[in-house]
Amino acid sequence: MSSPVWHPFTQHGLGEPIPLVTGAEGAALYTEDGRRIVDAISSWWVTTHGHGNKRIMAAIAEQAGKLDQIIFAGWTHEPAETLARGLVEIMPPALAHVFFSDSGSTSVEVALKMALGFWANRGEARHRIIVMEGSYHGDTIGAMSVGQRGVFNRPYAPLLFDVATLPFPAAGREQETLDALEALCHAPDAPAAFIVEPLILGAGGMLIYPPRLLAEMRAICARHGVLFIADEVMTGWGRTGTLLACEQAEIVPDILCLSKGLTGGAIPLAVTLATREIFAAHYSDDRTKQFFHSSSYTANPIACAAANANLAIWREEPVLDRVAALGRRQAERLARLQSPRIRNRRQIGTITALEIADEESSYMSALGPRLLAFFRERDLLLRPLGNTVYVMPPYCIDDADLDAIYGSIGEALDTL
Template structure:
């Protein structure tokens, strides 16, 4: 076995890893540096990162424009609380996000992670009604959905198939249904909402792609139906764009714009800073914002993460938005999608493969049972690609700067790894 770095050997027994059974886990790979789309391991190997460090490093690692912006901010104002104080980067970023999003989604509340951004969105929606004297604190959410790991967000994830099923019964009970995909299902959902009138604050959905719940795709009809249902039943509509927002789907910067639907609240994180620093935003419409304006101090949104609007994070996000404006990320996303469509197609003929699907710069091979995640991951690593399968899914969400040769390598490795598994287990 290759000699591991001293920091790794000494620290490994103290680090509790995410989504990991620590008793049986294979040792994680020590990374010593990253550049572009490549991770360099302590033993000198290089891996092409096929999942953008959980979908965040859309511009690749160590983009000089983002690094320079962070360095400048570090030298002047690394952080200052937003309670009673203001700084340039947070205010510029809020104005830019408001200009990018449709309609009157103009009011930006910062936090430091995607889960917290969704918590804030849920809190906004519930308090919007509480401020009007209505106790409407539950949400309509969807099977296959995933919105984070904090306590409230767990309650709006898939309660049975998701990673938080262990907590079923311990969380606030929500109204969980299938996504409406046709007029008949929309009508049936409308009847269900009639029966729950007065108790629901809103509807929360991952627009166009449900990510960590299984990389499940739906079309614009679903989102348009949810907007109609929200309007008909006086519900607030929340789009969780933490995964799909900021060019991942290729057709536009945001899924809400692709679908032609304006939600009442949008959440963003991950690609917001290009995967450099933690930052998230919950953006509300004028109606939501005005629902908190009052002479009563208790009508204020009582939330405030210590590092909300962190100056270096906002500087990184502004630099990231510069790159979306200056470099062809949407076209790159579409190009990646076309290549993945072609290169992943052979997997459809493999025994044990249920589905192969691509949307923008997302490529998925779905197996007909729980994926042997460790074996598939090891097979990909041996071929020079970092992928992290989950459940029955082997997928790629590469940095949007990934070139044709590296996409070819990623897709080829995915098909080869599944072929190897199929031959070994299916004969």
């Protein structure tokens, strides 16, 4: 009997194999048929310290025996209070308020609603959102609206709201991007906010731009009073070499989205952090000005306990040293890949990427499924973005597994 499960981003009509994973530890997944699979993309960018981290697993087990779930509207619990305080301590001081949700996409929805609510409660009609070309912020309606339009969301176009789009600041086009942002911010119908993935676009192709451009974009928004939203769902928790990508540009956003590595990747949870000014715009004795957003599992106690364990790991263990070492080890292996088919070899922190020359350079490149199958047959979880191959492993991965990853990429360059 075929499985009734409908998998995400999967065309079931192609009949591609879907391995059954029965366990995981460190940087490895284990399947029903006894295979050991190297998790080269941190199970969709979430697993930071490795699968089955003992500190996080123990925190989950302990909390499950105390309090599993409680409504968070008008009620609270210790894991959420501890986590909010811990986040405020580790994040930039200006981000003083923490709103909980349950995924990266919902953290973006929250950020957009915060921005619009801020202006509405101040009595200012500012509705437009500025986005960057090639961006991706999730698959809910608001998150799709602020992402790149195309194959991901074409069937749902009637549901999406209009946005203003900046060109991606590719080499040689940097000033074009800054000029476009300046013009949009200076327009008579002033925008409400600019949302951006700091330093690297994720699903848009792992495209990297320098910190100075991020800093200049932040400065333009600040000059014109446009709220700056940093979507660090992927880039946060060390992926780019620092706790936050924004640190490398020495900027602080008005609103910050975090998820994925928030719990070390063990369990779903997200937060949207905001400045005192944004919170104050919703603070009133007028009930109509409250922030109208929630989900049933907002600040789930078990998920918060996992995140508290993750924060303890960041406080007490040399995580950034591991990140730096992994970056160096990957850089060595990336540099050793030699092929005339390599295009735009690049790296930031623990993320490496390259394009394989192909007739079609896009997410829908026919090379993508062939690469996926090639790596799966070699016991690797690598999920190319079309003809873009990227590596984003857990920080605990060892040299043997890195050799297997980059060796297979080299083999693919030679044989496919």
